[in-house]
Amino acid sequence: MKSLIQAITQQEDLNFLLTNRVPRQALTHFMGWFSQIESPVLTRAAIAVWRLFSDLDVSESRQTHFRSLMECFTRELRPGARPIDPDPTVLSSPCDAIVGACGPVRGTEVFQAKGFPYTLAELFGPTQDTTPFHDGEFITLRLTSSMYHRFHAPFEGQMEHVTYLSGDTWNVNPIALKRVEKLYCRNERAVLRMRLASGHPIALVPVAAILVASIRLHCLDVLLHLRYRGPNEMPTQARFTKGQELGWFQHGSTIIVFVPPGFTRCAGIETGARLRMGQALARLPAHCDR
Known part of the structure; x- marks a missing residue:
């Protein structure tokens, strides 16, 4: 049964139809409601269905029995399950992920997939x-629905500003990225501006998707979601250590990491690579004093 379902969903045209040509926002609102229902019986049944479509594995979780789907989506891991790269010149991956497009920003142009460019201004919004x-x-980091959904600080530093941009909820899988131009710039997202202890700025852009238009950040006392009405510009002075939890998605989605000139991707960071949170992602410029 599982192999049949996976074979059907791997048909690109059918996958795109089933996950995009549907009432995306209505389904996302429904999932937000459904996932919070506390019923062990319903939750076990929903997780069993979920496993038909994915490789869900909760063996590393702090808890393995859940009262709701939300508890499973946002599960914490056991201590030590994700070692943080100790190299003081390295940014660690903020999340478990599959690397999507990655490479140089050509002036202000970025690629979501081959032949599908967008600009930094379109993604970050007009205020940034x-x-x-x-x-x-x-580096584009795609979280699948079955992955660990919490994300962490890639380096010691400070969160300086959060910008929230409401938007659509297109699927962000590779099939949709090859068909929908500037998809990341259309979807709901947040721009997290950080200043590293080294003095360098970086930005993390969590992008929501169908069934997952909710982002929680520890440094803010609001839940960023489709019904959120502002404020959209939120200065913050939250300090963090390398590997410290910053927040979570309420399902799988994408985080795009931006670093200034001089940073280099670490070995093995290429399209299709599977990463675990804490793994080496990018290296600070050679002239950095740290």
């Missing part, structure tokens, strides 16, 4: 100065 990331590097 994107100059620090011109000609820098970007």
Whole structure:
């Protein structure tokens, strides 16, 4: 049964139809409601169905029995399940992920997939100065629905500003990225501007998707979701250590990491690579004093 379902969903045209040509926002609102229902019996049944479509594995979780789907989506891991790279010149991956497009930012142009460019300004929104990331590097990290959904600080530093941009809920899988132009710029997202202890700026852009238009950040006392009405610009002075939890998605989605010129991707960071949170992602410029 599982192999049959996976064979059907791997048919690209059918996958795109089933996950995009549907009432995306209505389904996302429904999932937000359904996932919070506390019923052990219903939750076990829903997780069993979920496993038909994915490789869900909760063996590393702090808890393995859940009262709701939300508890499973946002599960914490056992201590030590994700070692953080100790190298003081390395940014660690903020999440478990599959690397999507990655490479240099060409001026202000970024690629979501081959032949599908977008600009930093379109992604960050009209209020943000994107100059620090011109000609820098970007790494797109895609979280599948079955992955660990919490994300963490890639380096010691401070969160300086959060911008929330409401939007659509297109699927963010590779099939949709090859068909929908500027998809990340259409979807709901947040721009997290950070200043590392080294003095360098970086940005993390969590992008929501169908069934997952909710982002929780520890530094804010609001839940960012489709019904959120502002404020959209939120200064913050939250300090963090490398590997410290920053927040979570309420399902799988994408985080795009932007670093300034001079940073380099670590070995093995290429399209299709599977990463675990804490793994080496990018290296600080060689002239950094740290």
